[in-house]
Amino acid sequence: MNRFFAELKRRKVYSVAVAYIVAGWALAQGVAQVFPVFDIPNWAVRLVIVAIVLGFPIALVLSWFFDFTRHGIVRTPDLKDEIDVLPAVSSTERSIAVLPFTDLSPGEGRDYFGEGIAEEIQTALAKIEGLRVAARRSSFWFKDKKADLKEIADKLNVEHVLEGSVRRDGNRIRISAELTDCCNGFTLWSETFERALEKDPQFGRAWTGIAKAWLWLADAYVAPLEAYSKVREAATNALTIDNDDAEAHVYLGETKRILDWDMDGAAREFRRAVELDPKSTPSNYFSAAFWAARGERDEALVYLQRTSTIDPGSLWVNNSACELYRYFGLYDEAMAAGERALELDPAFVYGEPLLGALYREMGQFDKAIELYAKAQRLNGRPGFGIAITYARMDRPDEARGMLAKAVASRGSYTPGDAIAHVHVALGAHDDAIRELERACSERSSSLHFVGIAPEFEPLRSDKRFLSILRKIGLEPTKVFAAGAAR
Numbered sequence: 001m002n003r004f005f006a007e008l009k010r011r012k013v014y015s016v017a018v019a020y021i022v023a024g025w026a027l028a029q030g031v032a033q034v035f036p037v038f039d040i041p042n043w044a045v046r047l048v049i050v051a052i053v054l055g056f057p058i059a060l061v062l063s064w065f066f067d068f069t070r071h072g073i074v075r076t077p078d079l080k081d082e083i084d085v086l087p088a089v090s091s092t093e094r095s096i097a098v099l100p101f102t103d104l105s106p107g108e109g110r111d112y113f114g115e116g117i118a119e120e121i122q123t124a125l126a127k128i129e130g131l132r133v134a135a136r137r138s139s140f141w142f143k144d145k146k147a148d149l150k151e152i153a154d155k156l157n158v159e160h161v162l163e164g165s166v167r168r169d170g171n172r173i174r175i176s177a178e179l180t181d182c183c184n185g186f187t188l189w190s191e192t193f194e195r196a197l198e199k200d201p202q203f204g205r206a207w208t209g210i211a212k213a214w215l216w217l218a219d220a221y222v223a224p225l226e227a228y229s230k231v232r233e234a235a236t237n238a239l240t241i242d243n244d245d246a247e248a249h250v251y252l253g254e255t256k257r258i259l260d261w262d263m264d265g266a267a268r269e270f271r272r273a274v275e276l277d278p279k280s281t282p283s284n285y286f287s288a289a290f291w292a293a294r295g296e297r298d299e300a301l302v303y304l305q306r307t308s309t310i311d312p313g314s315l316w317v318n319n320s321a322c323e324l325y326r327y328f329g330l331y332d333e334a335m336a337a338g339e340r341a342l343e344l345d346p347a348f349v350y351g352e353p354l355l356g357a358l359y360r361e362m363g364q365f366d367k368a369i370e371l372y373a374k375a376q377r378l379n380g381r382p383g384f385g386i387a388i389t390y391a392r393m394d395r396p397d398e399a400r401g402m403l404a405k406a407v408a409s410r411g412s413y414t415p416g417d418a419i420a421h422v423h424v425a426l427g428a429h430d431d432a433i434r435e436l437e438r439a440c441s442e443r444s445s446s447l448h449f450v451g452i453a454p455e456f457e458p459l460r461s462d463k464r465f466l467s468i469l470r471k472i473g474l475e476p477t478k479v480f481a482a483g484a485a486r
Contacts, residue, residue: 094130094131094132094159094160095131095132095133095134095157095158095159095160096125096131096132096133096134096158096159096160096161096162096179097133097134097138097139097152097153097156097158097160097161097162098118098121098122098125098133098134098139098161098162099118099139099140099142099143099152099161099162099163099164100114100115100118100139100140100143101114101115101117101118101163101164101165101166101175101177102114102163102164102165102166103165103166103167103168104165104166104167105166105167105168113166113168114164114165114166115140115143115217116213116214116216116217117164117166117175117213118136118139118140118164119136119213119216120209120212120213121162122136122139132158134156134157134158138156139156141380149161149163149180149182149185150182150185152182153182153183154182158182159181159182159183160179160180160181160182160188161179161180161182162177162178162179162180163177163178163180164176164177164178176190176191177190177191178190205238205245207234207235207237207238207241207248208234208235208238208245208247208248208251210230210234211230211231211234211235211238211248211251211252212247212251214227214228214230214231214234215227215228215231215251215254218231218445219413219415219444219445219446222413223412223413223442224258224415224442224443224444224445225259225442225443228254228255228258228259228443228445229255229259231251231252231254231255232252232255232259234251235248235249235251235252235255236252239252244276245276246272246273246274246276246277246280246282246283247273247277247280247282247283249269249270249272249273249276249283250269250270250273250280250282250283250286252269253265253266253267253268253269253270253273253286253290254266254286254445256269257290257448257473258443258444258445259443261471261472261473262473263294263473263474266290267290267294270283270286270287270290271287273286273287274287274303279310280310281307281310281311281314281317284303284304284306284307284310285303285304285307285317285320287303288300288301288302288303288304288306288307288324289320289324289449291303292304292324292327292328292449292452292482293448293449293451293452293474293479294448294474294475294478294479295451295452295474295475295478295479295480295481295482295483296478296482297328297482300324300328301328304321304324304325307321308321308337312340313344314344315341315344318337318338318340318341318344319337319338319341319353319354320354321333321334321337322334322335322337322338322341322354322355322358323354323357325337326354326357326358326361326454327449327452327453327454327482327483328482328483329483331358331361331362334355334358335355335358338353338354338355338358339355341353341354341355342355352372352375352381352383352384352385353371353372353375353385354385355371356368356371356372356375356383356385356386356389357385357388359371360385360388360389360392361454365389365392365393368385368386368389369386369389369390372385372386372389373386381409382402382405382406382409383402383406384402384403384406384418384419384421384422386402387399387400387402387403387406387422387425388421388422388425388455390402391422391425391426392425396426399422399425399426400426403419403422406418407419413442415439415442415444415445415446415447416435416436416437416438416439416440416442416444416447417435417436417439417444417446417447417449417450418444418446419435420432420433420435420436420439420450420456421453421455421456423435424455424456424458424459425455427458429458429459429462432459433459433462433464433465433468436450436465436468437468440468440471440472447472448472448473448474450468450469451469451474451476451479451480451483452479452480452482452483453483454483457483460476460480
């Protein structure tokens with residue numbers, strides 16, 4: 001109804017109605033005064049008034065279809081026609097790249113802190129509607145590269161670049177940031193911040209943010225024992241201040257799973273998180289992954305589907321959903337999620353495309369190799385997936401070569417279970433068990449998924465493998481049954 005009244009206004013029907021009534025009234029008054037002077041009979045006056053009244057709806061109908069302009073009477077265009085002839089809106093998007101913040105702290109080895117800050121800013125900016133944010137790996141590729149901001153902006157196809165630095169001295173930290181318009185080279189904004197915890201140690205969300213930063217640094221940049229200890233400390237501080245912080249419960253649950261292998265304790269934290277914030281992506285996704293690892297298929301799928309509904313445009317959610325659906329043998333759902341992830345990240349800046357593992361499990365080795373190879377060309381990082389695929393194709397030398405490259409590309413820490421995947425595919429079960437035992441001692445965050453992962457089926461009758469699963473809090477029979485449902 002509102003649209004109908006708006007259309008009446010656009011077609012000037014209201015204006016015509018008012019003008020007609022005023023003019024008609026004036027005409028009727030004039031006729032009533034003038035006609036008797038010329039001895040014109042009263043029936044003629046009544047006829048004019050009737051004509052004025054009957055003409056009112058006709059005028060409204062005509063005003064719907066025609067406009068009176070300085071060029072004469074023209075047809076009123078339909079709304080679609082008007083839209084078609086409007087000037088084209090500029091296709092220029094608001095766009096930005098966030099570079100890793102430079103660490104100016106005394107000493108070395110803290111680059112991960114500046115990278116973590118940049119990642120947090122990227123995540124926050126990506127939620128702003130209408131703002132295109134260059135993907136993390138694309139932006140971070142320029143770290144330590146001698147390139148000016150204009151060149152970086154051109155290569156990333158963005159208009160603005162945010163850069164900054166961090167300096168930590170004892171318990172104090174200073175973060176400086178600067179936003180540059182790379183079209184003209186002018187600085188749009190710059191600011192220096194003190195760490196929130198120094199200003200207000202009772203600000204619980206700051207502790208939650210620190211827990212999240214350490215969680216995402218774990219495994220990829222920092223060994224899990226160190227990183228998850230920091231996660232636990234920060235999450236505990238957050239919950240001491242506000243025990244209803246759902247996200248802090250999620251991160252504390254992860255530390256109970258990974259550091260303590262306390263699966264019941266972790267379950268309580270995840271359930272509490274969902275209870276506090278049922279529409280939270282972290283609450284639902286981490287719950288889905290947790291129940292999948294435990295072999296609780298139905299519960300995992302409920303949370304996974306909920307996550308996909310809450311955050312359908314998340315690259316992280318879709319890439320991970322592809323893997324979890326694959327574990328359960330739901331290949332159609334896995335394919336849909338994996339393809340969405342590729343649409344969101346065509347340059348593979350997120351990392352290894354988990355859709356490749358699905359192709360491999362479906363026997364489509366050529367597609368898997370093509371996808372993995374393309375990812376490696378674009379992000380410059382060899383993956384374990386292509387090594388597993390070569391092994392499954394009975395190309396062991398190439399598999400070992402890719403495994404060596406993948407390990408070398410990850411620096412000082414590589415999760416043992418990642419390497420074990422390749423050893424199982426090569427039939428080197430003793431080597432696989434050795435790496436899994438290392439993953440136990442180092443508390444790899446992905447270790448709990450080896451029970452349900454189809455890649456480890458050849459080890460399911462190995463007593464050593466069963467012992468590892470029980471050690472980390474899993475029930476082998478239940479986990480195997482959940483995966484066997486595929």
